[in-house]
Amino acid sequence: MITVVGNLKGGTGKSTVVFNLALWLLDRGTKVSVYDLDPQATLRDVADLRAEEGFEPRLSVGTTVPKPGNGEILIDVGTSDMEALRAAVSLANRIIIPVAPSQADVWSTQRFLEIISQSSKKRPQLFGFVNRADTHRATRENDETEAALRQIAGLEVLPARLGQRIVFRHSFSEGLAVFELEPSGKATQELNSLAEAVFTSVNKR
Ligand SMILES: Nc1ncnc2c1ncn2[C@@H]1O[C@H](COP(=O)(O)OP(=O)(O)OP(=O)(O)O)[C@@H](O)[C@H]1O
Numbered sequence: 360m361i362t363v364v365g366n367l368k369g370g371t372g373k374s375t376v377v378f379n380l381a382l383w384l385l386d387r388g389t390k391v392s393v394y395d396l397d398p399q400a401t402l403r404d405v406a407d408l409r410a411e412e413g414f415e416p417r418l419s420v421g422t423t424v425p426k427p428g429n430g431e432i433l434i435d436v437g438t439s440d441m442e443a444l445r446a447a448v449s450l451a452n453r454i455i456i457p458v459a460p461s462q463a464d465v466w467s468t469q470r471f472l473e474i475i476s477q478s479s480k481k482r483p484q485l486f487g488f489v490n491r492a493d494t495h496r497a498t499r500e501n502d503e504t505e506a507a508l509r510q511i512a513g514l515e516v517l518p519a520r521l522g523q524r525i526v527f528r529h530s531f532s533e534g535l536a537v538f539e540l541e542p543s544g545k546a547t548q549e550l551n552s553l554a555e556a557v558f559t560s561v562n563k564r
């Protein structure tokens with residue numbers, strides 16, 4: 360299965376999500392190959408840091424469009440290389456779109472889906488979820504964003520959110536997954552729900 364994590368908007372958490380999902384799969388004994396097609400190379404940088412720190416398992420990160428193979432393939436794509444983005448999208452079996460809780464992010468998700476439909480004949484499964492969700496109970500942006508995403512034809516909203524939590528930043532800057540830094544934290548619970556929604560429930564359909 361080739362999974363692309365993408366979005367037209369920057370900073371929505373693509374690299375954070377790929378890194379954590381890849382380590383989550385490795386932790387469960389699933390073979391996973393990771394590719395960073397973003398010239399920013401954030402994923403390669405964090406994998407290098409992880410190797411320098413001696414954390415196991417190591418994450419080896421490819422930089423060219425992969426060939427379909429065994430196990431899970433995760434691809435992080437930015438938008439500064441639209442050719443790489445289109446190539447990745449055309450190979451994808453599923454595309455996961457992290458969306459920050461705002462109307463602008465919903466609009467850009469719609470634009471991204473247009474690019475996907477122009478780039479892929481495969482009709483990949485399309486999943487959106489709210490990342491960087493506001494953790495204050497009183498705010499309505501998370502619910503409103505999910506509701507708006509549900510209105511987009513062809514997009515399935517995953518039953519999981521990642522909150523705006525400092526541990527996502529801290530763990531990443533140390534070369535660790537959130538479950539390695541804070542195994543009992545809320546971020547770990549959220550990551551588990553996201554990963555299970557993507558790799559367990561969805562595969563069983
Ligand atoms: N759930 C979260 N909680 C807190 N911070 C987060 C969360 N997700 C991502 N971040 C932070 O937001 C910033 C952007 O995340 P990340 O680099 O993963 O996004 P990106 O979509 O890959 O960005 P780019 O478009 O620049 O490649 C980083 O500082 C990251 O640590």
Ligand SMILES: [Mg+2]
Nearest residue numbers: 373374397401
């Ligand atoms: Mg990135």
